[in-house]
Amino acid sequence: MELSLVIEKFILVAVIFGISLVTAMYSTYAERKVAAFLQDRIGPNRAGPFGIFQPMADGAKMFMKEEIIPTQSSGLLFIVGPSLAILTACIGSAVIPWGQQLTIGSRVIDLQVTDINVGILYIFGVVSLGVYGIMIGGWASNNKYSLLGAIRAASQNISYEIAMGLSIIALLMLTGTLSLKEIAQQQHGFWANGWFTWNVFRQPLGFLIFIICAFAETNRSPFDLPECETELVGGYHTEYSSMKLGFYLFAEYINMFISSAVMATLYFGGYNFPFMHHLGLSENLVTILGVVALFAKIIFFIFFFMWVRWTIPRFRYDQLMDLGWKVLIPLAIANIVLTGIFATVFK
């Protein structure tokens, strides 16, 4: 491998890593602001103009807090838990195509860290690894509430991964590829051959199932049972303090960012935007606009996550399992069958 490629990828990784962290950081701020606006309040407004330095202040606070490791906890695993949570949250971004190609001089740069041909499977693998972070943390704390939270997280993730996987299968029957890059390319533009190119218009039911499962996978309200305060104190991170707690909370926001990116890529055309090749712009400009479009979609989804969180109360645990096993999975299977029929009839 030539050195320049290594450097190029390294820069790309660093940039994407930085962007994920900054987005996660500002998601915490946005969450509080959105919550405030939805409740007729103002939200944090003291740290800097409109409170935009609030995430920094929160981060500094987290670092300064006393580090408490319970004596009864299993030492190493207690530290592995949050590390694993944030690690798996971060590596998911590797396969997401952030844009088309950028041409600088004679160099063509792919705005994607790596285009592995099983991109979706990779994402699924990473997501299911994420639950280990929670599980290990909850178990290592040696606390009933943490353990209950961890068990909830594990069973919830396992149940919803099935429905999520099934809804993706229906999508894959249409795309015929697992590579996220190709899926994004297939949704080129907005309108082609008398129908929308974006997958959400071909797979509306699949998208609905996917987004519900995404809420459950990221442990967001209304599926935030693993950390439900009224029943479990803090859930799996009850015993955590200082930046270890910060990592858990941060991982949740990074997960939200990544799953928004995946949703945008799989169903909302990724970096594609309407009329992208009818405006007569240069390729590089189109690429940059595409990145902007992708981020606009991601931000919308993040906002949607928050909007839902501050609107509806959380499910009861049995309702959650009911929904997952008795509704979403049959629905996803039906969706596969319907997709199969449509795909053969309209070939």
Add this chain to the structure above:
Amino acid sequence: MESLTNKKKVLEAKPLNFWERAYLPAILSGLSITMKHFFRKPVTIKYPEVKREFSENYRGLHSLKRDENGKERCTACGLCALSCPAEAITMIAAERQPGEENLYREEKYAAVYEINMLRCIFCGLCEEACPKEAIYLDGDIVPTDFLRKDFIYGKDKLVEAPLNQ
């Protein structure tokens, strides 16, 4: 039993219909409600800069009043302390010496008069109990402080400023 007031309403628990059980329409209407609030003017009052207007009979910080000649009205009868449900008031009485008539209205006065603002619940019973109209809760909100002992307000903070000053 026959209802006496005819106000009784029998609520039937109807089984949910399909759309109610599907839950999504309900979520959508909920989302639209919260979105309406997103654009509404916030009701927040940015406190230290902006202050909410107090009602006329707002019970704030106590003040010990002076009469029209600038003499302290309190006669250290202790009724306020007795009536106080939070036991926030303590006082030490003293006898007025000759030559102090311009300072204290009655022959007996409070040499020390302390209210613990952390105990006080601002109920206003001291004000009601006072036979001399000496204490009123007509002040502001009690300001914040760092130490508990600084919340015990003595006469230096409670007594009204002298008249012509």
